[in-house]
Amino acid sequence: MSTKRARPLHHSVGGPRPRRRSTALCLLAALLGVAATARADGPAAPLQDLALRTVGPGQGVMAVAQDGSVLASEAADVAVHPASVTKVATTLALLDRLGPTHRFTTRIVGTGPLEGGRIEGDLVVEGGHDPFFVYESGLLLLAGLNERGVRRVDGTLRLDGPFLLNWEPDPDGRRLKAVLEGREGKGSWPAVARRVGTSRSLGEEMLSFGTRAAGAASAPAGRVPTPLLEYRSPPLLHVVKVMNGYSNNVFHQVADAIGGPHAVQDVVRARVPAIPGNEIVIDNGAGAGSTNRLSPRATIAILDALQAELKCHGLQLTDVLPVSGIDPGTLEDRFAESRGAVVGKTGTFGSEGASALAGAVRTRRWGVVRFAVLNRDVPVPDARARQDAFVRGLLEAGEVVPWPYSTPTRPDYLSASVVPLR
Numbered sequence: 059m060s061t062k063r064a065r066p067l068h069h070s071v072g073g074p075r076p077r078r079r080s081t082a083l084c085l086l087a088a089l090l091g092v093a094a095t096a097r098a099d100g101p102a103a104p105l106q107d108l109a110l111r112t113v114g115p116g117q118g119v120m121a122v123a124q125d126g127s128v129l130a131s132e133a134a135d136v137a138v139h140p141a142s143v144t145k146v147a148t149t150l151a152l153l154d155r156l157g158p159t160h161r162f163t164t165r166i167v168g169t170g171p172l173e174g175g176r177i178e179g180d181l182v183v184e185g186g187h188d189p190f191f192v193y194e195s196g197l198l199l200l201a202g203l204n205e206r207g208v209r210r211v212d213g214t215l216r217l218d219g220p221f222l223l224n225w226e227p228d229p230d231g232r233r234l235k236a237v238l239e240g241r242e243g244k245g246s247w248p249a250v251a252r253r254v255g256t257s258r259s260l261g262e263e264m265l266s267f268g269t270r271a272a273g274a275a276s277a278p279a280g281r282v283p284t285p286l287l288e289y290r291s292p293p294l295l296h297v298v299k300v301m302n303g304y305s306n307n308v309f310h311q312v313a314d315a316i317g318g319p320h321a322v323q324d325v326v327r328a329r330v331p332a333i334p335g336n337e338i339v340i341d342n343g344a345g346a347g348s349t350n351r352l353s354p355r356a357t358i359a360i361l362d363a364l365q366a367e368l369k370c371h372g373l374q375l376t377d378v379l380p381v382s383g384i385d386p387g388t389l390e391d392r393f394a395e396s397r398g399a400v401v402g403k404t405g406t407f408g409s410e411g412a413s414a415l416a417g418a419v420r421t422r423r424w425g426v427v428r429f430a431v432l433n434r435d436v437p438v439p440d441a442r443a444r445q446d447a448f449v450r451g452l453l454e455a456g457e458v459v460p461w462p463y464s465t466p467t468r469p470d471y472l473s474a475s476v477v478p479l480r
Contacts, residue, residue, distance in 0.1 A: 105130035105452060112447035118432035120354035121452060124425025129452075137337045137351035138434040139412035141405030142305045144345035144352070146416065147338070148313055149298045149378055150364040151325035155316040158295035158371050162188035162315070164221075165288050165479070166199065168211075170281035175209035179281050181238075181267075183231060185219035187315040188291045189301065189308040192224050193243030194471040195289065197250040197260075200238050202287045202476035204263050205254075214270040225308050240264030253472045285479035292473040295377060300469050302403060303380040303387030306344075313343030329367075330359040348410055357416045357430035365418075365428075375401045375418055376463045385466050392446060396453055398460035406438055413441035415449065421456030 109119040109130040118136055121129040163186040170179025188195075215235040223233050236242040240260045247260040256263075291297065301309060313319050323340040330338070338360075339351040352360075361375075368374055380389045383397035388404040402417015416430040431448055433441035 103128050103130050105455060106132070108451040108455070109448060112451060113431055113433070113444045114436075117434070117436070117444070118354040118430070119448065120358050121427055121429040122358050123427055127424075129424065129427065130429075130448075131355075134354045135334075135337065137339065137353040137356070138432050139348070139350055139407060139410045140345060140352040140357065140414050140416075140432055141407035141410070141412040142307075142345040143357060143403050143405040143414040143416050143430075143432070144340060144343065144350050145302055145305065145309050146357070146364060146379070146403050147326045147340055147352070147360050148309050148319075148322050148343040149302060150329065150360060150367060151316060151322040152294060152298060152312065153364075153367050153378070154325050154329065155321075156294055158293060158368075158373065158377075160294040161290040161292070161474075162186050162190070162294075162297075163288055163290050164188055164191065164195075164199075166203070166286045167479075168208075168284035168286055169213065170284065172206075172208060172284050172286075175207055177208060177211045177213070177284065179211075180213035181208075181211045181215045181265075181286075182283075183215065183217050183221060183234065185217060185221035187220060187312060188289075189222060189225070189306075189312045190291045190297045190469075190471065190474075191222055191289075192471050193237060193246040194250055195291075195474060196223065196234055196237035197243060197246055198254070198472070198474060198476050199287065199289055200263055200265065201250060201254045201256065202289070202478070203238075203265065204258075206286055206478055208265065208286065211265060211267045213268050215267065220311070220314065222308065222311065225306060235267065238265045239267065249472065288477045288479055290475045290477065292470060295373070296467070296470060296473065298378050299380075299467050302378060303385045303389070303467065305388050305404060307346060309344035310342050310346060319343045326360060326363070329363040330356065333359050345405060345407065352432065354430040354432050357432065358428050361416065361418060361428045361430075376461055379403055379417065380467075381461055381463050384463065386468060393449065393453075396450075396458055396460070398463060399453055399458045400449060401461055401463075406442075408438050411435040413438050413445070415442075415445040419449070419453060419456065420459040420461060421453075422459055423456045427452060427456060 109132050113119045119130055119132040120134040165184040167182045168177040215231045217231045221228055313322050319340050322343050327338050333356045337353040337356040341347055341349045379401050380387050382389045382393040382400040393400050400417055405414035413433045418426055418428045431445045
């Protein structure tokens, strides 16, 4: 499981949204299409010898051509630890339940009235499972509070609900309070100031709080709460694209937005009903822990279901998964000689003996080929070498056509918005 992270990405307000009828019909058609993939009939798999030679007997490999014919299949029904390839499943479930335009929301409420620039009470942050909340986010909030007329909080800052800052839990809000007081994240202020159109310095914007520590008991009850702001994250599509690129393990916490990892498992199993349930076991949405399991054929089916989900929104795999040699992160330096050839997801969890690579390539010979290589009990450097050798052989035999994608996707925290509440 990779620990490589971006410079930093928690709870969906109102729960999963119901699908529109047109989208439901689109997904019904997609389900029928997924069920028809990976046909085993026809001539012998043309890449079987390549799979055995490069990846090895008993190691999980599968590759499927655009028309559904199997190009390689070795231990394809054996479920093993998929490491961070799990994130492909979590991406599918998040998009299925929330949709690509979903924004995670964080509400800011004063426990008392706003009078003369002062909140007569505490400042409460209602966490919303936002995995993309970073210094820039906190400073956008600060600018929004200033615009709302808040300069001082008589009480302290408190959190209600789960909250992450820079991809790490901030359970009592101490670090967020430090951002609002201008003590953390100073280097991000110039970009935020340009975004909100202010020439004021951070020192002019920062809030002052009372003497109680962050997260301490609230000020006296009975005051009328004052809704202040709602912070809305960048769209889910951007969030998952960036997190997949860096293989950010906050994916596990983000799964809580739809009910946790078992909800991810339920969604994925429902989307690929032809795959036995014991080949899709998800107890951690990021691929940590020791009990996650996917088989190569389940991984291919999940990729197909993800592709179908994206197609319903006019999108494709490059919109949610990194592209080799282009996007920053775990695929940035792989297949450098074939820039833009592979869209996919890496997975590394050495302590569990797991290393994986799954994704898709465009070829002249077989169209879009989906592949999964799930190594087990092979040292990580050796496993990666085997994966790369198989994929390079696939690229050569299939006559690779790079994906029509050339601009790296980098974290865009400032595409978030802050909306005043009245």
